[in-house]
Amino acid sequence: MSPQPLLTVDGLTHRFAGARDGRPAVGDASLALYPAEVVAIVGESGSGKSTLLNCIAGRIAPGHGDIRYRDADDRWLDVRTLSERERRTLSRTEWGFVEQNAVDGLRMGVSAGANIGERLMGQGQRHYGRLREQAYDWMNRVELDTDRIDDLPHGFSGGMRQRLQIARNLVTQPRLVLMDEPTSGLDVSVQARLLDLIRTLVSRMHLSALIVTHDLGVARLLAHRTLVMREGRIVEQGLTDRVLDDPQHAYTQLLVSSVVMP
Protein backbone atom coordinates (compact mmCIF):
# COMPACT_ATOMS: atom_id res chain seq x y z
CA MET A 1 0.00 0.00 0.00
CA SER A 2 2.77 2.47 0.90
CA PRO A 3 4.85 3.78 -1.99
CA GLN A 4 8.56 4.52 -1.79
CA PRO A 5 9.62 7.66 0.03
CA LEU A 6 10.91 10.66 -1.86
CA LEU A 7 13.39 11.67 0.80
CA THR A 8 14.97 9.82 3.68
CA VAL A 9 17.11 11.17 6.50
CA ASP A 10 18.92 8.70 8.67
CA GLY A 11 20.82 9.37 11.89
CA LEU A 12 21.56 12.98 11.05
CA THR A 13 23.68 14.75 13.64
CA HIS A 14 25.15 18.20 13.41
CA ARG A 15 27.17 20.13 15.94
CA PHE A 16 28.06 23.75 15.32
CA ALA A 17 31.72 24.53 15.87
CA GLY A 18 32.18 26.20 19.21
CA ALA A 19 28.82 25.12 20.65
CA ARG A 20 29.37 25.77 24.34
CA ASP A 21 27.60 22.84 25.91
CA GLY A 22 28.75 20.40 23.25
CA ARG A 23 25.14 19.48 22.58
CA PRO A 24 24.46 18.86 18.90
CA ALA A 25 22.08 21.30 17.19
CA VAL A 26 20.51 18.22 15.61
CA GLY A 27 21.04 14.82 17.16
CA ASP A 28 20.34 11.49 15.48
CA ALA A 29 17.38 12.72 13.43
CA SER A 30 15.68 10.23 11.13
CA LEU A 31 12.65 10.80 8.95
CA ALA A 32 11.06 9.87 5.65
CA LEU A 33 8.95 12.02 3.36
CA TYR A 34 6.55 10.35 0.94
CA PRO A 35 5.25 11.63 -2.39
CA ALA A 36 2.48 14.22 -2.08
CA GLU A 37 2.96 14.31 1.66
CA VAL A 38 3.29 17.42 3.81
CA VAL A 39 5.29 17.01 6.99
CA ALA A 40 5.62 19.71 9.62
CA ILE A 41 8.66 20.01 11.88
CA VAL A 42 7.53 21.82 15.01
CA GLY A 43 9.44 22.99 18.04
CA GLU A 44 10.49 26.11 19.87
CA SER A 45 13.37 28.43 19.02
CA GLY A 46 16.66 26.61 19.28
CA SER A 47 15.11 23.16 18.94
CA GLY A 48 17.18 22.51 15.82
CA LYS A 49 14.32 22.44 13.35
CA SER A 50 15.78 25.03 10.97
CA THR A 51 19.21 23.43 11.21
CA LEU A 52 17.67 20.11 10.22
CA LEU A 53 15.95 21.77 7.24
CA ASN A 54 19.18 23.49 6.19
CA CYS A 55 21.08 20.20 6.39
CA ILE A 56 18.49 18.57 4.15
CA ALA A 57 18.67 21.50 1.73
CA GLY A 58 22.43 21.06 1.53
CA ARG A 59 23.13 24.48 3.01
CA ILE A 60 24.82 22.98 6.04
CA ALA A 61 27.05 19.93 5.73
CA PRO A 62 26.04 17.75 8.67
CA GLY A 63 28.66 15.99 10.77
CA HIS A 64 27.01 12.59 10.52
CA GLY A 65 24.11 10.91 8.89
CA ASP A 66 22.58 10.07 5.60
CA ILE A 67 20.28 12.14 3.38
CA ARG A 68 18.89 10.50 0.28
CA TYR A 69 16.57 11.85 -2.36
CA ARG A 70 14.81 9.88 -5.10
CA ASP A 71 14.91 12.04 -8.21
CA ALA A 72 12.46 12.33 -11.11
CA ASP A 73 14.32 9.52 -12.92
CA ASP A 74 13.82 7.30 -9.87
CA ARG A 75 17.50 7.34 -8.94
CA TRP A 76 18.47 7.61 -5.28
CA LEU A 77 20.89 10.48 -4.80
CA ASP A 78 23.17 10.80 -1.81
CA VAL A 79 22.52 14.48 -1.12
CA ARG A 80 25.65 14.89 0.99
CA THR A 81 28.05 13.84 -1.74
CA LEU A 82 26.48 15.79 -4.60
CA SER A 83 28.81 18.22 -6.26
CA GLU A 84 28.03 21.90 -5.82
CA ARG A 85 26.87 22.00 -9.43
CA GLU A 86 24.54 19.02 -9.04
CA ARG A 87 23.07 20.50 -5.91
CA ARG A 88 22.47 23.81 -7.64
CA THR A 89 20.74 22.08 -10.52
CA LEU A 90 18.56 20.13 -8.12
CA SER A 91 17.67 23.21 -6.12
CA ARG A 92 16.46 25.08 -9.18
CA THR A 93 14.60 22.19 -10.78
CA GLU A 94 13.19 19.49 -8.51
CA TRP A 95 13.53 21.34 -5.21
CA GLY A 96 12.19 24.60 -3.90
CA PHE A 97 13.05 26.51 -0.75
CA VAL A 98 10.72 29.10 0.75
CA GLU A 99 12.57 31.35 3.17
CA GLN A 100 11.04 32.84 6.27
CA ASN A 101 12.14 36.29 5.11
CA ALA A 102 11.07 36.76 1.52
CA VAL A 103 13.99 39.16 1.01
CA ASP A 104 16.35 36.19 1.36
CA GLY A 105 14.49 34.21 -1.29
CA LEU A 106 13.78 36.95 -3.82
CA ARG A 107 15.93 39.07 -6.08
CA MET A 108 14.95 42.47 -4.83
CA GLY A 109 16.61 44.28 -7.74
CA VAL A 110 14.53 42.75 -10.51
CA SER A 111 10.81 42.82 -11.31
CA ALA A 112 8.21 40.39 -10.00
CA GLY A 113 7.95 38.84 -13.46
CA ALA A 114 11.71 38.36 -13.66
CA ASN A 115 11.71 36.78 -10.21
CA ILE A 116 9.21 34.19 -11.40
CA GLY A 117 11.01 33.68 -14.71
CA GLU A 118 14.45 33.11 -13.22
CA ARG A 119 14.16 29.39 -12.57
CA LEU A 120 12.60 28.86 -15.98
CA MET A 121 15.54 30.67 -17.59
CA GLY A 122 17.87 28.57 -15.47
CA GLN A 123 16.29 25.57 -17.15
CA GLY A 124 17.06 27.02 -20.55
CA GLN A 125 13.83 28.76 -21.44
CA ARG A 126 14.60 31.90 -23.42
CA HIS A 127 11.40 32.81 -25.23
CA TYR A 128 10.36 36.14 -23.75
CA GLY A 129 6.68 35.79 -24.57
CA ARG A 130 6.47 32.31 -23.01
CA LEU A 131 8.33 33.43 -19.87
CA ARG A 132 6.03 36.40 -19.49
CA GLU A 133 2.96 34.25 -20.00
CA GLN A 134 4.05 31.88 -17.24
CA ALA A 135 4.91 34.74 -14.91
CA TYR A 136 1.44 36.13 -15.56
CA ASP A 137 -0.16 32.76 -14.91
CA TRP A 138 1.73 32.32 -11.64
CA MET A 139 0.95 35.79 -10.40
CA ASN A 140 -2.68 34.83 -10.85
CA ARG A 141 -2.21 31.52 -9.07
CA VAL A 142 -0.72 33.18 -6.00
CA GLU A 143 -3.32 35.96 -6.15
CA LEU A 144 -0.94 38.78 -7.02
CA ASP A 145 -2.20 41.68 -9.11
CA THR A 146 -0.79 41.04 -12.60
CA ASP A 147 -0.56 44.80 -13.15
CA ARG A 148 2.45 44.67 -10.83
CA ILE A 149 4.39 42.23 -13.03
CA ASP A 150 7.01 44.86 -13.90
CA ASP A 151 7.30 46.27 -10.38
CA LEU A 152 10.22 45.57 -8.07
CA PRO A 153 9.35 43.53 -4.96
CA HIS A 154 10.53 46.47 -2.84
CA GLY A 155 7.10 48.04 -3.03
CA PHE A 156 5.33 44.79 -2.11
CA SER A 157 3.87 44.11 1.34
CA GLY A 158 5.18 41.18 3.42
CA GLY A 159 2.34 38.92 2.33
CA MET A 160 2.77 39.84 -1.35
CA ARG A 161 6.50 39.19 -1.19
CA GLN A 162 5.88 35.80 0.36
CA ARG A 163 3.38 34.92 -2.37
CA LEU A 164 5.90 36.04 -4.99
CA GLN A 165 8.53 33.83 -3.37
CA ILE A 166 6.14 30.89 -3.54
CA ALA A 167 5.38 31.56 -7.21
CA ARG A 168 9.11 31.82 -7.95
CA ASN A 169 9.66 28.41 -6.36
CA LEU A 170 6.68 26.57 -7.77
CA VAL A 171 6.83 27.79 -11.36
CA THR A 172 9.13 24.90 -12.34
CA GLN A 173 6.82 22.36 -10.70
CA PRO A 174 9.32 21.09 -8.14
CA ARG A 175 8.79 17.71 -6.47
CA LEU A 176 10.03 18.73 -3.04
CA VAL A 177 9.55 22.06 -1.32
CA LEU A 178 11.25 23.00 1.93
CA MET A 179 9.67 25.88 3.84
CA ASP A 180 11.17 27.64 6.84
CA GLU A 181 8.47 29.41 8.88
CA PRO A 182 6.73 30.61 5.71
CA THR A 183 4.00 32.55 7.52
CA SER A 184 5.60 33.87 10.67
CA GLY A 185 6.10 37.59 10.94
CA LEU A 186 2.95 38.28 8.94
CA ASP A 187 -0.32 39.72 10.20
CA VAL A 188 -2.85 37.07 11.18
CA SER A 189 -5.25 37.82 8.31
CA VAL A 190 -2.37 37.76 5.81
CA GLN A 191 -1.18 34.51 7.37
CA ALA A 192 -4.57 32.84 6.93
CA ARG A 193 -4.66 33.79 3.27
CA LEU A 194 -1.14 32.53 2.70
CA LEU A 195 -1.81 29.26 4.51
CA ASP A 196 -4.90 28.70 2.42
CA LEU A 197 -2.87 29.38 -0.71
CA ILE A 198 -0.09 26.97 0.31
CA ARG A 199 -2.65 24.32 1.24
CA THR A 200 -4.37 24.60 -2.13
CA LEU A 201 -1.20 24.66 -4.23
CA VAL A 202 0.42 21.77 -2.39
CA SER A 203 -2.61 19.54 -2.81
CA ARG A 204 -3.23 20.63 -6.42
CA MET A 205 0.38 19.98 -7.47
CA HIS A 206 0.81 16.86 -5.32
CA LEU A 207 3.91 18.40 -3.84
CA SER A 208 5.93 16.88 -1.07
CA ALA A 209 6.75 19.51 1.49
CA LEU A 210 8.71 19.83 4.70
CA ILE A 211 7.53 22.82 6.67
CA VAL A 212 9.37 24.14 9.68
CA THR A 213 7.07 26.04 12.02
CA HIS A 214 6.75 26.95 15.68
CA ASP A 215 2.99 27.32 15.17
CA LEU A 216 0.98 24.16 15.91
CA GLY A 217 -1.96 25.70 14.05
CA VAL A 218 0.10 25.79 10.86
CA ALA A 219 0.97 22.11 11.33
CA ARG A 220 -2.69 21.27 11.97
CA LEU A 221 -3.81 23.06 8.84
CA LEU A 222 -1.14 21.97 6.38
CA ALA A 223 0.60 18.81 7.48
CA HIS A 224 -0.35 15.17 7.12
CA ARG A 225 2.33 14.24 9.62
CA THR A 226 4.15 16.20 12.29
CA LEU A 227 7.56 15.82 13.90
CA VAL A 228 8.24 17.42 17.25
CA MET A 229 11.79 18.56 17.97
CA ARG A 230 13.32 19.49 21.28
CA GLU A 231 16.95 20.26 21.99
CA GLY A 232 18.00 18.85 18.66
CA ARG A 233 16.11 15.58 18.98
CA ILE A 234 12.95 14.41 17.29
CA VAL A 235 10.96 13.43 20.38
CA GLU A 236 7.74 12.40 18.67
CA GLN A 237 6.37 11.96 15.17
CA GLY A 238 3.16 10.72 13.64
CA LEU A 239 -0.15 11.71 12.08
CA THR A 240 -0.66 15.41 12.78
CA ASP A 241 -4.00 14.98 14.52
CA ARG A 242 -2.63 12.13 16.61
CA VAL A 243 0.45 14.10 17.68
CA LEU A 244 -1.71 17.10 18.59
CA ASP A 245 -4.73 15.29 20.07
CA ASP A 246 -2.99 12.35 21.75
CA PRO A 247 0.56 13.56 22.42
CA GLN A 248 2.73 10.89 24.03
CA HIS A 249 5.90 12.74 24.94
CA ALA A 250 5.92 15.05 27.97
CA TYR A 251 7.32 17.88 25.86
CA THR A 252 4.62 17.55 23.18
CA GLN A 253 1.98 17.56 25.92
CA LEU A 254 3.49 20.76 27.23
CA LEU A 255 3.53 22.37 23.76
CA VAL A 256 -0.07 21.38 23.01
CA SER A 257 -1.34 22.53 26.38
CA SER A 258 0.44 25.87 26.01
CA VAL A 259 -1.50 26.98 22.93
CA VAL A 260 -4.01 29.74 23.52
CA MET A 261 -7.27 28.79 21.81
CA PRO A 262 -9.18 31.68 20.25
Add this chain to the structure above:
Amino acid sequence: MKRDAMSQASNAVLEVHGLSKRFTMHLRGALELPVLDQVSLDVSAGECIALAGPSGRGKSTLLKCLYGSYGIDSGRVWLHGDDGTIDLASASAQDVLSLRRRAVSYVSQFLRVVPRVSALDVVAQRILEADPAVLDDEAYAQAFEQARAAARALLARLNLPSTLWDLPPATFSGGEQQRVNIARGFVVPSRLLLLDEPTASLDLVNRDVVVSLIHEAKANGTAVIGIFHDPAVRDAVATRTIPFE
Protein backbone atom coordinates in the same frame (compact mmCIF):
# COMPACT_ATOMS: atom_id res chain seq x y z
CA MET B 1 -0.76 -6.94 9.23
CA LYS B 2 -2.76 -9.17 6.90
CA ARG B 3 -4.89 -12.05 7.91
CA ASP B 4 -6.63 -14.95 6.27
CA ALA B 5 -9.92 -13.61 4.95
CA MET B 6 -11.63 -16.95 5.57
CA SER B 7 -11.51 -16.51 9.31
CA GLN B 8 -13.41 -13.24 9.37
CA ALA B 9 -16.93 -13.07 10.69
CA SER B 10 -19.46 -13.05 7.89
CA ASN B 11 -19.65 -9.64 6.26
CA ALA B 12 -17.68 -7.99 9.06
CA VAL B 13 -16.24 -4.66 8.03
CA LEU B 14 -14.54 -4.01 11.35
CA GLU B 15 -13.45 -6.38 14.11
CA VAL B 16 -12.08 -4.96 17.33
CA HIS B 17 -10.32 -7.38 19.68
CA GLY B 18 -9.22 -6.32 23.15
CA LEU B 19 -8.63 -2.67 22.40
CA SER B 20 -7.16 -0.80 25.37
CA LYS B 21 -6.33 2.86 25.65
CA ARG B 22 -4.94 4.87 28.50
CA PHE B 23 -3.72 8.44 28.68
CA THR B 24 -0.54 9.31 30.54
CA MET B 25 -0.58 12.92 31.70
CA HIS B 26 3.09 13.82 31.96
CA LEU B 27 2.29 17.30 33.19
CA ARG B 28 0.34 15.80 36.11
CA GLY B 29 3.11 13.64 37.48
CA ALA B 30 2.58 10.93 34.85
CA LEU B 31 -0.98 10.39 36.04
CA GLU B 32 -2.48 7.38 34.26
CA LEU B 33 -6.04 7.55 32.98
CA PRO B 34 -7.24 4.17 31.77
CA VAL B 35 -10.16 4.88 29.44
CA LEU B 36 -10.74 1.75 27.39
CA ASP B 37 -10.00 -1.71 28.75
CA GLN B 38 -10.16 -4.72 26.45
CA VAL B 39 -13.00 -3.49 24.24
CA SER B 40 -14.14 -5.99 21.63
CA LEU B 41 -16.84 -5.54 19.03
CA ASP B 42 -17.55 -6.08 15.38
CA VAL B 43 -19.66 -4.31 12.79
CA SER B 44 -20.94 -5.74 9.55
CA ALA B 45 -21.77 -4.05 6.29
CA GLY B 46 -25.16 -2.36 6.49
CA GLU B 47 -25.21 -2.47 10.26
CA CYS B 48 -25.29 0.46 12.68
CA ILE B 49 -24.13 -0.11 16.21
CA ALA B 50 -24.81 2.46 18.89
CA LEU B 51 -22.34 3.02 21.71
CA ALA B 52 -24.49 3.75 24.74
CA GLY B 53 -23.74 4.85 28.27
CA PRO B 54 -23.03 7.90 30.38
CA SER B 55 -20.45 10.55 29.45
CA GLY B 56 -16.84 9.88 30.26
CA ARG B 57 -16.89 6.16 29.57
CA GLY B 58 -14.71 6.38 26.49
CA LYS B 59 -17.24 6.25 23.67
CA SER B 60 -15.75 9.23 21.85
CA THR B 61 -12.28 7.93 22.65
CA LEU B 62 -13.12 4.67 20.91
CA LEU B 63 -14.24 6.52 17.77
CA LYS B 64 -11.04 8.57 17.79
CA CYS B 65 -8.97 5.39 18.19
CA LEU B 66 -10.76 3.88 15.21
CA TYR B 67 -10.20 7.00 13.11
CA GLY B 68 -6.56 7.16 14.18
CA SER B 69 -6.69 10.52 15.96
CA TYR B 70 -5.76 8.64 19.10
CA GLY B 71 -3.19 5.89 19.24
CA ILE B 72 -4.12 2.40 20.42
CA ASP B 73 -2.08 0.88 23.27
CA SER B 74 -2.99 -2.76 22.71
CA GLY B 75 -5.45 -4.88 20.84
CA ARG B 76 -6.17 -5.53 17.20
CA VAL B 77 -8.51 -3.57 14.97
CA TRP B 78 -9.11 -5.29 11.68
CA LEU B 79 -10.66 -3.28 8.89
CA HIS B 80 -11.65 -5.62 6.09
CA GLY B 81 -11.92 -4.58 2.47
CA ASP B 82 -11.86 -5.97 -1.04
CA ASP B 83 -8.15 -5.30 -1.15
CA GLY B 84 -7.43 -7.15 2.10
CA THR B 85 -7.40 -6.51 5.80
CA ILE B 86 -5.46 -3.91 7.69
CA ASP B 87 -4.86 -3.66 11.43
CA LEU B 88 -5.66 -0.07 12.36
CA ALA B 89 -3.83 -0.50 15.66
CA SER B 90 -0.52 -0.85 13.84
CA ALA B 91 -1.23 0.82 10.47
CA SER B 92 1.32 3.30 9.13
CA ALA B 93 0.42 6.98 8.91
CA GLN B 94 0.34 6.63 5.10
CA ASP B 95 -2.16 3.77 5.34
CA VAL B 96 -4.38 5.65 7.79
CA LEU B 97 -4.37 8.73 5.54
CA SER B 98 -5.24 6.63 2.53
CA LEU B 99 -8.10 4.91 4.41
CA ARG B 100 -9.42 8.29 5.51
CA ARG B 101 -9.59 9.42 1.91
CA ARG B 102 -11.54 6.45 0.62
CA ALA B 103 -12.77 4.06 3.29
CA VAL B 104 -13.35 5.67 6.67
CA SER B 105 -15.37 8.81 7.40
CA TYR B 106 -15.79 10.49 10.74
CA VAL B 107 -18.30 13.12 11.85
CA SER B 108 -16.84 14.75 14.93
CA GLN B 109 -18.90 16.64 17.47
CA PHE B 110 -17.46 19.94 16.37
CA LEU B 111 -16.42 21.17 12.97
CA ARG B 112 -12.79 22.14 12.73
CA VAL B 113 -12.92 25.09 10.39
CA VAL B 114 -10.26 26.07 7.92
CA PRO B 115 -9.92 29.84 7.55
CA ARG B 116 -11.23 31.29 4.27
CA VAL B 117 -12.77 28.07 2.96
CA SER B 118 -16.50 28.34 2.26
CA ALA B 119 -19.03 25.88 3.67
CA LEU B 120 -19.62 24.61 0.15
CA ASP B 121 -15.94 23.95 -0.45
CA VAL B 122 -15.44 22.34 2.96
CA VAL B 123 -17.81 19.68 1.64
CA ALA B 124 -16.69 19.69 -2.01
CA GLN B 125 -13.02 19.31 -1.07
CA ARG B 126 -13.86 16.08 0.73
CA ILE B 127 -14.91 14.65 -2.66
CA LEU B 128 -11.73 15.86 -4.35
CA GLU B 129 -9.59 14.41 -1.55
CA ALA B 130 -11.15 10.99 -2.08
CA ASP B 131 -9.67 10.81 -5.56
CA PRO B 132 -6.47 12.84 -5.59
CA ALA B 133 -5.60 12.42 -9.26
CA VAL B 134 -3.22 14.78 -11.01
CA LEU B 135 -5.46 16.91 -13.21
CA ASP B 136 -4.78 19.79 -15.54
CA ASP B 137 -6.49 23.08 -14.73
CA GLU B 138 -9.48 22.45 -16.93
CA ALA B 139 -10.16 18.93 -15.68
CA TYR B 140 -9.67 20.12 -12.10
CA ALA B 141 -12.12 22.98 -12.53
CA GLN B 142 -14.61 20.52 -13.97
CA ALA B 143 -14.10 18.02 -11.12
CA PHE B 144 -14.47 20.85 -8.61
CA GLU B 145 -17.72 22.00 -10.20
CA GLN B 146 -19.12 18.46 -10.06
CA ALA B 147 -18.05 18.17 -6.44
CA ARG B 148 -19.68 21.50 -5.67
CA ALA B 149 -22.92 20.32 -7.28
CA ALA B 150 -22.95 17.24 -5.02
CA ALA B 151 -22.12 19.43 -2.01
CA ARG B 152 -24.94 21.87 -2.86
CA ALA B 153 -27.44 19.04 -3.11
CA LEU B 154 -26.49 17.67 0.30
CA LEU B 155 -26.38 21.07 2.03
CA ALA B 156 -29.81 21.82 0.57
CA ARG B 157 -31.10 18.52 1.87
CA LEU B 158 -29.78 19.45 5.30
CA ASN B 159 -31.66 22.75 5.01
CA LEU B 160 -28.56 24.91 5.30
CA PRO B 161 -29.68 28.28 3.87
CA SER B 162 -28.05 28.83 0.48
CA THR B 163 -27.04 32.33 1.60
CA LEU B 164 -24.48 30.63 3.87
CA TRP B 165 -22.91 28.30 1.30
CA ASP B 166 -20.26 30.72 0.09
CA LEU B 167 -19.26 31.84 3.59
CA PRO B 168 -16.60 30.24 5.80
CA PRO B 169 -18.43 28.38 8.62
CA ALA B 170 -16.38 29.99 11.42
CA THR B 171 -19.22 32.38 12.28
CA PHE B 172 -22.07 29.86 11.83
CA SER B 173 -24.24 28.70 14.72
CA GLY B 174 -23.54 25.31 16.31
CA GLY B 175 -26.35 23.63 14.38
CA GLU B 176 -25.25 25.15 11.07
CA GLN B 177 -21.65 24.06 11.60
CA GLN B 178 -22.85 20.60 12.55
CA ARG B 179 -24.75 20.27 9.29
CA VAL B 180 -21.65 21.26 7.28
CA ASN B 181 -19.76 18.63 9.26
CA ILE B 182 -22.42 16.00 8.54
CA ALA B 183 -22.42 16.85 4.85
CA ARG B 184 -18.65 16.43 4.78
CA GLY B 185 -18.96 13.06 6.50
CA PHE B 186 -21.68 11.69 4.24
CA VAL B 187 -20.80 13.18 0.85
CA VAL B 188 -18.37 10.37 0.02
CA PRO B 189 -19.65 6.81 0.48
CA SER B 190 -17.46 5.00 2.98
CA ARG B 191 -16.89 1.48 4.21
CA LEU B 192 -16.84 2.56 7.85
CA LEU B 193 -18.66 5.63 9.15
CA LEU B 194 -18.00 6.97 12.65
CA LEU B 195 -20.59 9.36 14.07
CA ASP B 196 -20.05 11.28 17.32
CA GLU B 197 -23.38 12.83 18.37
CA PRO B 198 -24.33 13.88 14.84
CA THR B 199 -27.74 15.23 15.86
CA ALA B 200 -26.82 16.90 19.16
CA SER B 201 -27.50 20.48 18.05
CA LEU B 202 -30.11 19.87 15.35
CA ASP B 203 -33.83 20.59 15.27
CA LEU B 204 -36.35 17.81 14.63
CA VAL B 205 -36.56 18.34 10.87
CA ASN B 206 -32.81 18.10 10.39
CA ARG B 207 -32.56 15.27 12.87
CA ASP B 208 -34.86 13.30 10.57
CA VAL B 209 -32.71 14.18 7.55
CA VAL B 210 -29.68 12.72 9.35
CA VAL B 211 -31.67 9.60 10.23
CA SER B 212 -32.49 9.08 6.56
CA LEU B 213 -28.87 9.69 5.57
CA ILE B 214 -27.80 6.97 8.01
CA HIS B 215 -30.44 4.61 6.61
CA GLU B 216 -29.18 5.24 3.09
CA ALA B 217 -25.56 4.66 4.11
CA LYS B 218 -26.54 1.34 5.69
CA ALA B 219 -28.47 0.36 2.58
CA ASN B 220 -25.28 1.08 0.59
CA GLY B 221 -23.36 -1.38 2.75
CA THR B 222 -21.61 1.10 5.02
CA ALA B 223 -20.85 -0.14 8.53
CA VAL B 224 -21.80 2.59 11.01
CA ILE B 225 -20.66 3.10 14.60
CA GLY B 226 -22.31 5.98 16.38
CA ILE B 227 -22.90 7.76 19.64
CA PHE B 228 -26.49 9.01 19.79
CA HIS B 229 -27.68 10.63 22.98
CA ASP B 230 -31.13 11.14 21.51
CA PRO B 231 -32.98 7.84 22.15
CA ALA B 232 -35.36 8.47 19.24
CA VAL B 233 -32.45 8.70 16.81
CA ARG B 234 -30.78 5.66 18.34
CA ASP B 235 -33.94 3.58 18.08
CA ALA B 236 -34.43 4.69 14.49
CA VAL B 237 -30.97 3.79 13.21
CA ALA B 238 -29.26 1.28 15.51
CA THR B 239 -29.32 -2.41 14.70
CA ARG B 240 -27.48 -3.15 17.96
CA THR B 241 -26.46 -1.30 21.08
CA ILE B 242 -23.14 -1.78 22.87
CA PRO B 243 -23.29 -0.63 26.49
CA PHE B 244 -20.38 1.38 27.91
CA GLU B 245 -20.86 1.11 31.66
